[in-house]
Amino acid sequence: xxxxxxxxxxxxxxxxxxxxxxxxxxxxxxxxxxxxxxxxxxxxxxxxxxxxxxxxxxxxxxxxxxxxxxxxxxxxxxxxxxxxxxxxxxxxxxxxxxxxxxxxxxxxxxxxxxxxxxxxxxxxxxxxxxxxxxxxxxxxxxxxxxxxxxxxxxxxxxxxxxxxxxxxxxxxxxxxxxxxxxxxxxxxxxxxxxxxxxxxxxxxxxxxxxxxxxxxxxxxxxxxxxxxxxxxxxxxxxxxxxxxxxxxxxxxxxxxxxxxxxxxxxxxxxxxxxxxxxxxx
Amino acid sequence: xxxxxxxxxxxxxxxxxxxxxxxxxxxxxxxxxxxxxxxxxxxxxxxxxxxxxxxxxxxxxxxxxxxxxxxxxxxxxxxxxxxxxxxxxxxxxxxxxxxxxxxxxxxxxxxxxxxxxxxxxxxxxxxxxxxxxxxxxxxxxxxxxxxxxxxxxxxxxxxxxxxxxxxxxxxxxxxxxxxxxxxxxxxxxxxxxxxxxxxxxxxxxxxxxxxxxxxxxxxxxxxxxxxxxxxxxxxxxxxxxxxxxxxxxxxxxxxxxxxxxxxxxxxxxxxxxxxxxxxxxxxxxxxxxxxxxxxxxxxxxxxxxxxxxxxxxxxxxxxxxxxxxxxxxxxxxxxxxxxxxxxxxxxxxxxxxxxxxxxxxxxxxxxxxxxxxxxxxxxxxxxxxxxxxx
Ligand SMILES: Nc1ncnc2c1ncn2[C@@H]1O[C@H](COP(=O)(O)OP(=O)(O)OP(=O)(O)O)[C@@H](O)[C@H]1O
Ligand SMILES: [Mg+2]
Numbered sequence: 001x002x003x004x005x006x007x008x009x010x011x012x013x014x015x016x017x018x019x020x021x022x023x024x025x026x027x028x029x030x031x032x033x034x035x036x037x038x039x040x041x042x043x044x045x046x047x048x049x050x051x052x053x054x055x056x057x058x059x060x061x062x063x064x065x066x067x068x069x070x071x072x073x074x075x076x077x078x079x080x081x082x083x084x085x086x087x088x089x090x091x092x093x094x095x096x097x098x099x100x101x102x103x104x105x106x107x108x109x110x111x112x113x114x115x116x117x118x119x120x121x122x123x124x125x126x127x128x129x130x131x132x133x134x135x136x137x138x139x140x141x142x143x144x145x146x147x148x149x150x151x152x153x154x155x156x157x158x159x160x161x162x163x164x165x166x167x168x169x170x171x172x173x174x175x176x177x178x179x180x181x182x183x184x185x186x187x188x189x190x191x192x193x194x195x196x197x198x199x200x201x202x203x204x205x206x207x208x209x210x211x212x213x214x215x216x217x218x219x220x221x222x223x224x225x226x227x228x229x230x231x232x233x234x235x236x237x238x239x240x241x242x243x244x245x246x247x248x249x250x251x252x253x254x255x256x257x258x259x260x261x262x263x264x265x266x267x268x269x270x271x272x273x274x275x276x277x278x279x280x281x
Numbered sequence: 282x283x284x285x286x287x288x289x290x291x292x293x294x295x296x297x298x299x300x301x302x303x304x305x306x307x308x309x310x311x312x313x314x315x316x317x318x319x320x321x322x323x324x325x326x327x328x329x330x331x332x333x334x335x336x337x338x339x340x341x342x343x344x345x346x347x348x349x350x351x352x353x354x355x356x357x358x359x360x361x362x363x364x365x366x367x368x369x370x371x372x373x374x375x376x377x378x379x380x381x382x383x384x385x386x387x388x389x390x391x392x393x394x395x396x397x398x399x400x401x402x403x404x405x406x407x408x409x410x411x412x413x414x415x416x417x418x419x420x421x422x423x424x425x426x427x428x429x430x431x432x433x434x435x436x437x438x439x440x441x442x443x444x445x446x447x448x449x450x451x452x453x454x455x456x457x458x459x460x461x462x463x464x465x466x467x468x469x470x471x472x473x474x475x476x477x478x479x480x481x482x483x484x485x486x487x488x489x490x491x492x493x494x495x496x497x498x499x500x501x502x503x504x505x506x507x508x509x510x511x512x513x514x515x516x517x518x519x520x521x522x523x524x525x526x527x528x529x530x531x532x533x534x535x536x537x538x539x540x541x542x543x544x545x546x547x548x549x550x551x552x553x554x555x556x557x558x559x560x561x562x563x564x565x566x567x568x569x570x571x572x573x574x575x576x577x578x579x580x581x582x583x584x585x586x587x588x589x590x591x592x593x594x595x596x597x598x599x600x601x602x603x604x605x606x607x608x609x610x611x612x613x614x615x616x617x618x619x620x621x622x623x624x625x626x627x628x629x630x631x632x633x634x635x636x637x638x639x640x641x642x643x644x645x646x647x648x649x650x651x652x653x654x655x656x657x658x659x660x661x662x663x664x665x666x667x668x669x670x671x
Contacts, residue, residue: 169331
């Protein structure tokens with residue numbers, strides 16, 4: 001199995017290599033990068049390109065490693081025992097399989113996405129070391145050892161909210177998705193808007209990268225904001241010229257919600273637009 | 282010779298491990314890359330560097346190692362695996378050997394690696410150009426020709442004049458310059474661990490039901506609460522030479538934000554007086570009275586000052602000493618108040634500890650803090666965290 005990019009996802013040379021390293025050596029690939037740089041989308045697209053199923057495990061601050069393996073539903077069992085249900089005698093009825101178990105029990109390889117691992121408790125990655133290394137775990141309640149029939153291709157994303165333990169990192173390959181340069185960004189846009197007019201693209205990209213340059217932004221707009229914004233520009237039928245227009249009103253509304261999500265940032269940006277206009281007009 | 286590369290990375294203080302190095306060897310054995318330095322650059326980074334903050338360091342080490350490398354003239358050398366492994370063994374430090382022992386011993390490790398490589402050879406005849414006797418190997422080539430046969434690459438391929446690693450694109454991600462990424466991370470990890478300590482117990486429903494079902498009588502179980510309990514108030518000197526340090530400290534603590542129950546930042550200039558503010562751009566418009574701060578944030582908050590404490594002692598000791606406005610009470614009174622209200626209170630000073638003795642204001646401030654001033658080095662931070670968590 002080899003990944004070589006996909007029609008819906010622009011993969012750079014180094015990213016493609018990282019994915020293939022993970023596939024070939026059967027080690028998890030940890031992907032970091034600014035928000036909206038396609039970390040989550042990567043796993044989706046790799047699964048699609050390889051034609052294998054995708055299992056997604058989205059991590060929250062309350063997620064525990066054990067939930068990825070299995071959960072023992074003690075409450076249902078207690079209820080059943082009150083109701084005199086016969087199921088109560090077989091503990092298997094109360095073992096709920098987690099994402100890892102589901103991935104391990106597949107006959108064919110699959111892609112397992114562990115999304116936003118940094119959201120969880122700091123112990124979370126440590127609790128999964130053995131499971132990800134050996135691809136097996138023990139179910140104490142039923143005294144069985146679950147082993148992966150096929151090692152899944154594991155993608156782990158992180159937004160850097162917490163650092164990850166060294167022992168965990170040593171077991172992964174690591175790729176940092178750099179914010180796309182203009183050329184790559186144009187390719188990404190082309191994937192999403194194949195019919196976008198060149199002139200509009202050029203102006204929009206110019207504004208977009210200028211906005212990113214504004215010093216002191218709380219949240220720089222990223223790929224997803226650019227895409228949202230373009231969608232709005234198209235929907236409102238904004239002309240390329242309008243992006244340079246002297247009339248502030250024609251610029252600000254579509255930008256407001258889509259590119260900058262924070263009021264302070266909008267304010268900063270308005271000043272920039274004003275300056276650009278003064279310069280260009 | 283690949284081991285030399287590994288050691289080069291180590292000498293640049295990159296936290297690379299033997300395990301990762303072996304992974305890289307394995308990856309090369311699987312024919313993942315062709316004989317191109319560019320691809321080798323990416324693959325080695327993927328396998329060895331796990332933090333983008335270290336990318337720039339890696340780039341520098343890589344550049345230093347491959348100085349002027351363009352192509353290998355005639356990649357013909359054949360390298361027996363045994364020889365290769367021998368090389369690896371010869372260049373290991375005592376510490377690394379110990380590490381290997383802990384991993385199950387050198388022989389076992391090498392056995393596995395060898396086995397993998399053998400399998401590899403069987404499956405991909407002539408596929409790999411990197412390891413083993415069938416192909417060619419950059420390290421082999423290097424080993425056989427000490428004055429420097431280099432890795433080659435497709436001559437036909439278009440490539441820019443500047444190599445990726447020479448572009449230093451990750452420079453701005455390297456936050457190790459002042460505070461030391463690894464260092465402060467370790468210290469923060471410590472702070473986080475303390476965040477967990479002493480948490481009250483909570484009712485464990487699952488275990489209780491489980492045990493009750495088993496024993497047929499009510500068997501209550503408790504477990505330590507998972508919530509983080511640490512609350513941190515950071516008071517930072519802003520608007521002078523300290524801005525970079527302060528920003529770094531702020532960012533680093535922000536990175537650990539989710540580990541704290543509460544984390545609040547306030548700024549002051551040079552010394553703490555009767556006002557602090559949250560947004561430096563609006564420092565004159567939106568100020569918080571320091572009294573309010575003391576009332577609002579309970580005494581269970583841990584307070585961390587960040588600043589160089591470098592000013593005229595007058596600014597600390599005299600009413601009206603502030604260079605910005607007339608303060609009724611001297612800064613010293615305010616610092617003392619904070620230190621009294623919050624029993625867990627430290628001052629982090631980015632200035633090197635050696636010079637503290639020569640600056641009167643630092644001495645004064647340290648005294649006001651009851652000696653709890655620490656440099657922003659690993660050791661200093663650890664001491665500070667220890668004091669905070671006691
Ligand atoms: N390389 C790319 N090729 C095609 N589309 C991309 C690429 N990178 C980002 N996108 C688009 O940008 C949007 C955001 O991507 P995604 O949700 O995967 O980002 P993310 O890095 O996971 O963000 P977050 O950190 O917020 O979770 C998606 O709509 C995706 O289609
Ligand atoms: Mg995502």
